[in-house]
Amino acid sequence: MRPVIPYVTAALLFGLGVYGVLRRRNAVLVLMAVELMLNAVNLVLVTADTTVKAALPHSGQVFALFVIVLAAAEIGVGLAIVLQLYRLRASVTVDDVPLAEPAPAVTPAERPEGAVR
Amino acid sequence: MSLVQSVDNVAMLPAYLAAGTAVLVLLGDLLVARPAVTVAVAALGAAGTAAGATLVGTAGTRRTFCVGDDCSWVWGGRAALVGAVIALLTLGVLALSGPLLRAGRTPVGEYCFLLACAMTGGVVLGAAGDLITLIVALETLTLPLYVLVGLRRGSLAGAEAAVTFFVVSVVATTVTLLGAALLYAVAGTLHLDRLGATLADRADLTDLPLTGVAAALVVAGLAFKVAAVPFHAWAPATYDGAPLPVAAYLSTASKLGGVVALLAVVQRALPGDMTGPVLAALAVLTMTVGNLVALRQRRTVRLLAWSSVAQAGYILAPLGALALAAGRTGDARTAAYAAAVAYAIFFVLLELAAFAAVVALRPADGDGGTLADLRGAARRHPWVGGAFALALIGLAGLPPGLAGLFAKVTVVRALLAGHAGWLALVVALNAVIGLAYYLRVTASLYATPTGAAAVRPARTVALALGVATVAAVVIGFAPQLVLDVAAR
Amino acid sequence: MSTPTLWLAAVLPAAALVAGLLGLLLPPAPSHDRASARRTAVALGVAGAAVSLLAALALLVRVDAPVEASTTWIDLGGLRVTLGLRLDGVAVLVATAVAAVALAVQVYSIGYLRRGPHDDVDVDHRYPPYAAQLSLFTAAMLTVVVSGDLIMLLAGWEVMGVCSYLLIAHDRRLPEAPGAAVKAFLVTRVGDVGFLLGIALLGVGAGSFRIADVLAHDYGTGTLTAACLLLLAGVAGKSAQFPLHTWLPDAMAGPTPVSALIHAATMVAAGVYAVARLFPLFERAPAALAVLGVMAAITMLLGAFAATAQDDIKRVLAWSTVSQIGYMTGALAVGAPAAALFHLLTHAAFKALLFLAAGAVIHAVGTTLMSRMGGLRTAMPVTFWCTVVGLGALAGVPSLSGFWSKDGVLAAAEAAALDGAGPSAAWVGWLVWLAGLVGVAVTAWYATRLLLRTFLGTTRTPLLRPHDPPALLRWPVLLLTVPAALLGLAAFAPWFADRLRVPGDDTGEAVELVHLAPNLVLPFLLLLVGAGVAWAGWRRDPAADPARFLGPLRPVFVRAFRLDDVQHTLVVRPVGALARVVRTGDELGVDGLVEGSGRTAVEVGGGLAALHRAALPRAAAGVLAGALLIGLAVALIGVTS
Amino acid sequence: MTGADVLLLALGAVAVGAGALVVATRHLVRAGLWLVVCLGALAGDYLVLTAELVAWVQVLIYVGAVVVLLLFAVMLTRAPIGPSDDLDRPGWAAALVGGGSGLGLAVLLIDAFRWSRVDLPAAGTAERLGEQVFRSWVLPFEVLSVLLLAALVGAIVLSRPDIGRRSADEGGRQ
Amino acid sequence: MTFGQVLLVAVVAVPALGALATAVVPGDRAGRVVGTVAAALTLLATLPLVGGDHGWFGYGPRPAVQPWHQVDLPWVPGLDLRFHLGVDGISWPLVVLTALLTLLCCAYTLWRVPTGGGSGRALVALLLVVEVGILGTFLALDLVLFFLFFEVVLLPMYAVIAGWGGADRRRAARKFALYTLFGSVLLLVGVYVVVAAAGTADLVALTGGAGLSRGTQLAAFTLLALAFAVKSPLWPLHSWLPDAHTQAPTVGSVILAGVLLKMGTYGMIRVAVGVAPEGARWAAPVLGVLAVAAILIGGLVCLAQDDLKRLIAYSSVGHMGFVLLGIATLTATGLQAALIGNIAHGVITALLFFLAGAVKDRAHTGSLADLSGLRETAPRLAGLLGFAAVASLGLPGLAGFWGEAFAVVAAVRRGGPLWLTLAVLAALGGALTAAYFLRLLRRVSHGRPSPAVAGLAPGLAGAELTAWAPLVLLALAVGLAPALVLSYASGPVEALLGVVP
Structure with missing residues (x-):
């Protein structure tokens, strides 16, 4: 068996996941892309079990199981969060979620009062 | 050979206490259904966890869940410190949550339960001895916080904050997991100490570019937790959208968790010449960007968030000494790790005090508000304002905030012990930029009030603020206490 | 050294100093008790000067050999600064002159700074600080005179500068006074930069600033020349030598008694005195002496020519001071310190006399411009005769003091020029001698002009009723006439001449101040020529200024060759x-x-x-x-x- | 090239192709369906790699639960069934980072493993894995239970806005 | 504990407790009184410190630092920090000066609290905290402790400026705080460069280089000298000072100019030169050139300055240039000149700022264009201003002379073309000093009274006289008897230079 085949598969899948996370506007699609990345990780873990002389056999597969559960838990909470956002805004476009506070509404004349002094 | 791993239940006591707290809170909420009882149970549980962590920690290092020499659970000085501090921070945040919970729009039972779950993650994190436990514990610490951040009912900012936090966190977790998986693919083990030993022994592995990248990915993923630049952009938005006590938890306990996780992998698993340069670069970027952007913030919590980004840079800085050969000698390494832990302890204390003061000065269930809302606060509430000022000055690292001063001194000393003078200079210059905005806040506290009505701080908040301030003053005069526990 | 001598020497500056410091504490402002404040100020000023004078006279009697006493003031890393006295004949004589002039000025000021007849403004409303500053000024000069340490000398030297600043700026009616005061201080201060550096070089070389140590130390030629040249910068500033002389004429903005003090005995004399004090060092640095000689020659002529064209009576006198100090430095340059000091003493007498007399005139007519005077001889006979004596001495009319001392200078220069005597080169001697001779003629010319323009002819402001000044002003003038006329004769007294022996001169030969030789005739002839030309010019038109014959040179001379402008630019x-x-x-x-x-x-x-x-x-x-x-x-x- | 290699190659191609469609399709629902294909192919990969239990869990949890959950979410957010044009934002940066990481990782892995060959280990049956979990990995297993509980409670709290109101009413009454 | 040790601790503890008491005592005036009493007690405690063991009677080599008294207690071993205080001939005059100036400022505050916001007792409390920091800096014999006290000063001083200062106070205070923090963080790095290399922070052990390598010494000296240069301030790191001085309230300026700047020069002597002598030797020419640049540029800027307080502030740049020139020569003469220059500048500039504050308070303007004829309406004030200006320009017989003249002498003594040039330029700078002070006097004192000055009352308040008289007397006394300051310093200075290579 050539381990490089599943490894490269995993690498490409991870890359696709990254691309998806960055490309998609819809939060659910973003989550799907994340799933791709997580699965790539799992594939690496499972493949690793075949390539390494591990101190503990099947650690990779165990880890992969844990990751699947972890992902399920996260997706559960994540979807709840996304739905909460949808309830409040009727949209799940991540582009509408700002990182910074809204642009300052104060006029320049007021600024020395609060900010500079 | 028994089917199940042997367990040292004494060593596990802190984890039991923490998890038990969570379960008890849930049960209490279901059966008694009185918020006061629920909160009391949570508080008692947190206090008990802290006590248990300390008690077990004083008896020397205990290991359990061992496979051969590799143990998944190592309850030593560091674990006890982290466990106790996280439990105490949880207790503090519970106290800060008083007004929020009393305002009645937050489900008390679930709130306390989630907090207790996060605490459990934090307690386990300190003792984690393998990558799986580490990552799972870290997720346990983080996942309840997604929910808590989004708990401001009807608040779009809260929902957005939760989404931001969640998405970025999931992505970062994936990066960490990939790093861990690659490490496993290379070294064939997941136990930190064994990993460290393997990488140290086998030069063929360390020569492999894949190993370095794997290490870097693990560090990068974990750096997200401490909000290091460029993994930081979630922090200000999340802190500002979250309820104030949750923001406090995020910037103290959660950040401490990230530091602990980073330290665990850096100290035990990964070779210093791989992580050192990454950490040094992250430290420089983090403190500089954090401080510079903080200069331009107008909202209190955002300013604190950016400042805590910068502070994360100071925490990482001593580890940057590992980038140099001189920084990887035994003494210098020890000094660097101890300095990072000590700085983190000083920092969480001051940060908790600062958030407590903001909570005290803001109306219940309100957000952090703008800096203008704080004008003259110290004239209306001399004690609260004074404590806030002390905390801010401590964060800036100047007397009379001696705790913060000694924190900076610790970092600089560790850096120079590792001959990383240039990094020490960067830290020093950043302290100057930092003072600029801390002074701005402090000065506006003492400015002429604009006439907003005084809010009477809740008793629990005042208590938390008082305790944090007194603790800051005490360790300001006796920093050796912290240095001693941090060095263990 | 006997204790009383020491005490007397200490009292010399201390009396004036104490008087000055106490005076500064008096209320300076016009207030209800200002009459008493003024009385106290007067008493303090006069008493301080009088005690100093008495001490000086007592020392004159007691001191016949150099005495020296010092105690460590401070030791700065191996450099010893001492608090010391160094008395010799020169010091005592100069001290006497200083104290005498100071006393005269103090007394004179009482009358002068009263309400003037043509002035409604109460001039002397700040009399207490004025008197105190005069006392401090005197004390500073006396410190310079008796000091046995270069740093202490520098202290007195600089305090004098400050006091001159304060005193020149005293008169609040004159808008130009503050500027003149600042100029006086600053120009001398620039010179003092050199002085300080020179002292530093000397002190560092010797490891001590004590004058005796410095004189005893054997410096390298380079160091010594550099130090002496640097010292000369300070001397030029204080003694108003070219090119740092510009402050002196402007300083006339100060009250006339102050001018008398500055010109006669204190500031300007300090430079000459300092060089004489350190003369053994200069003797070993011929290059410095040569520079001094050039400086002296230029100054002599510059001052004399500038004096010819002035209309302001005080400015004439001021420029004459510049010129006369040139004679003194010239004497120093040709290696005749005794002649320089002798001229210093006689100059102190006649210049004080001239200024106080001019003050009396100004007091009487209310202006300083000669073009508005004239014909005062009849109205002010006492002042007139005193001025005649003073001007005679200035011009060198035989038997008056200035004749003898100037002759001493010229004789020394002639000896240096013709015989190569003295430490400096022959060309320096020639330069000084020729300049001195020309200076004699020009001096005679402007002295005559001053006398004629002021006292003779017809009055040009007929409305005035001038009269001789009151007693407080008259007596100092009268008393100063005596030394101005007779001090020259002292040169024939060996005890006097011997006292002018400078420290380095240990040949044991008698000090010869006067050279009764045929060549005395030459300056006398030049004097006659100068005076005669002036008189002739005046005779042609008594109302017109003889300076008109200067033609196109007149404005240049008025502006003193525009050196002020040069300095400004x-x-x-x-x-x-x-x-x-x-x-x-x-x-x-x-x-x-x-x-x-x-x-x-x-x-x-x-x-x-x-x-x-x-x-x-x-x-x-x-x-x-x-x-x-x-x-x-x-x-x-x-x-x- | 053994048969396993061929299988791996084929399944990998399917997985990558389906994955590409997941991130590229303009149909929301189809993205979910392509995800099923991709995850299924991966499960096949696991089987080839002798990780039996992981493969079955993959099918159960991922294909059975997670994808269904995602599809529900698509429905709940009232996504259009047909193709939509506003799903993506300009993609050069995403392509750069995604391509960079994918190709970079691939290069690293190829560099590390080359065309080496390994024998497949003993199969990861449920029994063997169970033994491993309870012999060596009890701790994370236990912690994960806390995590799951928290996720459960958290998801419920977030999904049911009335929970907060109830306690508010109680708080009001007390 | 011996009496001396008790005193040492008291010198730092009394103002600290005083500040606390001032802050908690009810009533504004009572607070101010309490603070003043504390300041007075501190001064009393500093005086007997002189009665210690001055000599070195033991065998063996002379140590470079021989404190008269010392307290040495462990504090934070993890940071090499010990509570090690000591006093000797270099620090004692500065300690007394600090205590005296603080007392005068507190007493002055009893009479007048600057307008601008804060309560008087808060001001007094802050002044006392500043005093703690300054005294601690002068007394610290542990490098880390030195740094700690160095930092203590920063924020209280910021608060004094920002709380009670002039119109543009916030900006000036920020600039002060940030700029001087920039200096002190360099100090922190420098301190630990030394500590990391030497393994100890004990100044007594470290003085003389303590076997540090040349490279370490150069790095340490550069950092330390930069830090102290900011505080002193040395051109071109001075630009915080004019703003801070101009905006600060009178008492703030007095403390700032009087003693706060001395922390820099003191540190330069005791720490920078003491700990890294080889570095000092290496950097001396640069330091000297910058010091002379400070003298000349300070003087020239003053000459073109048109605000009273700003002029005095810039004059400090020049004066500190003389002090630093003295230090840069690394001769006993130079160091002693620096020490006495420190004290003299403290006394005279404090007086100048008191006077400038009085003028500004009365005339409500500090612009030279609006002030003239002061001697006509307020002759005593004008007289004192004249005295202070004359003292400041270095008139022999007054305190300012010794430091300036002997800095020049020291440069001459050092010899060589560079130092001689520096001496000449510094001496010319002395003439510039005279020029701008005379310009100041000419503008302010002489001439016809301007409208702003015309209405002034001629008298001075008792509190003013009380605050100023000691300074006037000290300026005279130090000028006439410099031994007052230097008699104790020669031993320590010789010892210090004994270890400079």
Whole structure:
């Protein structure tokens, strides 16, 4: 068996996941892309079990199981969060979620009062 | 050979206490259904966890869940410190949550339960001895916080904050997991100490570019937790959208968790010449960007968030000494790790005090508000304002905030012990930029009030603020206490 | 050294100093008890000067050999600064002159600074500080005279500068007074830069600033020449030598008694005295003496010619001072310190006399301009005769004091020029001698002019009723006439001549101040020529100024060869411009850099904050891109290493 | 090239192709369906790699639960069934980072493993894995239970806005 | 504990407790009185410190630092920090000066609290905290402790400026705080460069280089000298000072100019030169050139300055240039000149700022264009201003002379073309000093009274006289008897220079 085949598969899948996370506007699609990345990780873990002389056999597969559960838990909470956002805004476009506070509404004349002094 | 791993239940006591707290809170909420009882149970549980962590920690290092020499659970000085501090921070945040919970729009039972779950993650994190436990514990610490951040009912900012936090966190977790998986693919083990030993022994592995990248990915993923630049952009938005006590938890306990996780992998698993340069670069970027952007913030919590980004840079800085050969000698390494832990302890204390003061000065269930809302606060509430000022000055690292001063001194000393003078200079210059905005806040506290009505701080908040301030003053005069526990 | 002598020597400056310090505590402002304050001030001033004079006279009797006493003032890292006295004949004689002139000025001031007849303004409303400053001035000069340590000498030297500043600026009616005061202080202070450096060189070389140690130390030629030249800068400043003489004529803005004090016995004499005091050093530095000689020659002629064209009576006298000090430094340059000091003493007498007499005139007519005087001889006979004596002495009319002392100087210069006597080169002797001779003629010319313009002819302001001054003003003038006329004869007294022996002169030969030789005739002839020309010019038209014969040179002489303008163009304006440039540079450049770095930090912060003014995906992108970059970097480093 | 290699190659191609469609399709629902295909192919990969239990869990949890959950979310957010044009934002940066990481990882992995060959280990049956979990990995297993509980409670709290109101009413009454 | 040790601790503890008491005592005036009493007690405690063991009677080599008294207690071993205080001939005059000036300022505050916001007792409390920091800096014999006290000063001083200052106070205070923090963080790095290399922070052990390598010494000296240069301030790191001085309230300026700047020069002597002598030797020419640049540029800027307080502030740049020139020569003469220059500048500039404050308070303007004829309406004030200006320009017989003249002498003594040039330029700078002070006097004192000055009352308040008289007397006394300051310093200075290579 050539381990490089599943490894490269995993690498490409991870890359696709990254691309998806960055490309998609819809939060659910973003989550799907994340799933791709997580699965790539799992594939690496499972493949690793075949390539390494591990101190503990099947650690990779165990880890992969844990990751699947972890992902399920996260997706559960994540979807709840996304739905909460949808309830409040009727949209799940991540582009509408700002990182910074809204642009300052104060006029320049007021600024020395609060900010500079 | 028994089917199940042997367990040292004494060593596990802190984890039991923490998890038990969570379960008890849930049960209490279901059966008694009185918020006061629920909160009391949570508080008692947190206090008990802290006590248990300390008690077990004083008896020397205990290991359990061992496979051969590799143990998944190592309850030593560091674990006890982290466990106790996280439990105490949880207790503090519970106290800060008083007004929020009393305002009645937050489900008390679930709130306390989630907090207790996060605490459990934090307690386990300190003792984690393998990558799986580490990552799972870290997720346990983080996942309840997604929910808590989004708990401001009807608040779009809260929902957005939760989404931001969640998405970025999931992505970062994936990066960490990939790093861990690659490490496993290379070294064939997941136990930190064994990993460290393997990488140290086998030069063929360390020569492999894949190993370095794997290490870097693990560090990068974990750096997200401490909000290091460029993994930081979630922090200000999340802190500002979250309820104030949750923001406090995020910037103290959660950040401490990230530091602990980073330290665990850096100290035990990964070779210093791989992580050192990454950490040094992250430290420089983090403190500089954090401080510079903080200069331009107008909202209190955002300013604190950016400042805590910068502070994360100071925490990482001593580890940057590992980038140099001189920084990887035994003494210098020890000094660097101890300095990072000590700085983190000083920092969480001051940060908790600062958030407590903001909570005290803001109306219940309100957000952090703008800096203008704080004008003259110290004239209306001399004690609260004074404590806030002390905390801010401590964060800036100047007397009379001696705790913060000694924190900076610790970092600089560790850096120079590792001959990383240039990094020490960067830290020093950043302290100057930092003072600029801390002074701005402090000065506006003492400015002429604009006439907003005084809010009477809740008793629990005042208590938390008082305790944090007194603790800051005490360790300001006796920093050796912290240095001693941090060095263990 | 006997204790009483020591005490007397200490009292000499201390009396005036104490009087001055106490005087400063008196209420300076016009207030209800100012009459009593004024009385106290008068008493303090006069008493201080009188006690000093008595001490000086007592010392004159007691001191016949040099005495010296000192105690360590402070030891600065192996450099010893002492608090010491060094008395010899020269010191005592000069001290006597200083104290005498000071007393005369103190007494004179009482009357002079009263309400003037043509002035409604109460002139002397700040009399107490004025008197105190006079006392301090005297004390400072006496300190210079008796000091046995260079640093202590410097102390007196500089305090004098400050006092001159304060006194020149005293008169609040004159708008130009503050400027003149500042100029006086600053110009001398610039000279003092050299003086301080010279002292530093000497002190560092000897490891001590005690004059005796310095004189005893054997310096290298280079050091010595440099030090002497530097000292000369200070001397030029204080003694108003070219090119640092410009302050002196302007200083006439001060009250006339102050001018008398400055010109006769204190400031200007200090430079000459200091050189004489350190003469053994100069003797060993011929280059410095040569420079001094050139300086002296230029100064002599410059002062004399400038005096010819002035209309202000005080300015004539001021320029004459410049010129006469040139004689003294000339004598020093040709190696005749005794002659210089002798001229210093006689000059102190006749110049004090002239100034006080001029003060009496000004007091009477209310102006300083000669063009508004004339014909005062009849109205003010006492003043007239006193002035005649003073001017005679100045011009060198035989048997008056100035004749003998100037002759001493010229004889020494002639000896240096013709016989190569003395430490300096022959050409220096020639220079000084020729300049001195020309100076004699010119001096006679302007002295005659002054006398004629002021006292003879017809009155030009007929409305005035001038009269001789009151007793307080008259007596000092009268008493000063005596030394002005007779002091020259003292040169024939061996005890007097012997007292003018400078420290380095240990040949044991008698000091010869007067040379009764045929060549005395030459200056006398020149005197007659000068005076005669002036008289002839005046005779032709008594109402007109004889200075009109100067023709196109007149404005040049009035402006003293425009050296003021030169100084203004070359020093004052560039420094002012430089100051403005530096200020701007400091504010925009240095501070701008600081402010700029602060602003830059804020700007960069703003830029970084703008980067975060984006949506959520950018945070995720940050994480992923960051991880990618870090991974890439690590991989590349891993590959290359 | 053994048969396993061929299988791996084929399944990998399917997985990558389906994955590409997941991130590229303009149909929301189809993205979910392509995800099923991709995850299924991966499960096949696991089987080839002798990780039996992981493969079955993959099918159960991922294909059975997670994808269904995602599809529900698509429905609940009232996504259009047909193709939509506003799903993506300009993609050069995403392509750069995604391509960079994918290709970079691939290069690293190829560099590390080359065309080496390994024998497949003993199969990861449920029994063997269970033994491993309870012999060596009890701790994370236990912690994960806390995590799951928290996720459960958290998801419920977030999904049911009335929970907060109830306690508010109680708080009001007390 | 011996009496001396009790005194040492008291010198730091009394003002600290005084500040606390001032802050908690009810009533504004009562607070101010309490603070003043504390300041007075501190001064009393500093005086007997002189009665210690001055000599070195033991065998063996002379140590470079021989404190008269010392307290040495462990504090934070993890940071090499010990509570090690000591006093000797170099620090004692500065300690007394600090205590005296603080007392005068507190007493002055009893009479007048600057307008601008804060309560008087808060001001007094802050002044006392500043005093703690300054005294601690002068007394610290542990490098880390030195740094700690160095930092203590910063924020209280910021608060004094920002709380009670002039119109543009916030900006000036920020600039002060940030700029001087920039200096002190360099100090922190410098301190630990030394500590990391030497393994100890004990100044007594470290003085003389303590076997540090040349590279370490150069790095340490550069950092330390930069730090102290900011505080002193040495051109071109001075630009915080004019703003801070101009905006600060009178008492703030007095403390700032009087003693706060001395922390820099003291540190330069005791720490920078003491700990890294080889570095000092290496950097001396640069330091000397910058010092002379400070003298000349300070003087020229003053010459073109048109605000009273700003002019005095810039004059400090020049004066500190003389002090630093003295230090840069690394001769006993120069160091002693620096020490006495420190004290003299403290006394005279404090007086100048008191007077400038009085003028500004009365005339409500500090612009030279609006002030003239002061001697006509307020002759005593004008007289004192004249005295202070004359003292400041270095008139022999007054305190300012010794430091300036002997800095020049020291440069001459050092010899060589560079130092001789520096001496000449510094001496010319002395003439510039005279020029701008005379310009100041001419503008302010002479001439016809301007409208702003015309209405002034001629008298001075008792509190003013009380605050100023000691300074006037000291300026005279130090000028006439410099031994007052230097008699104790020669031993320590010789010992210090004994270890400079």
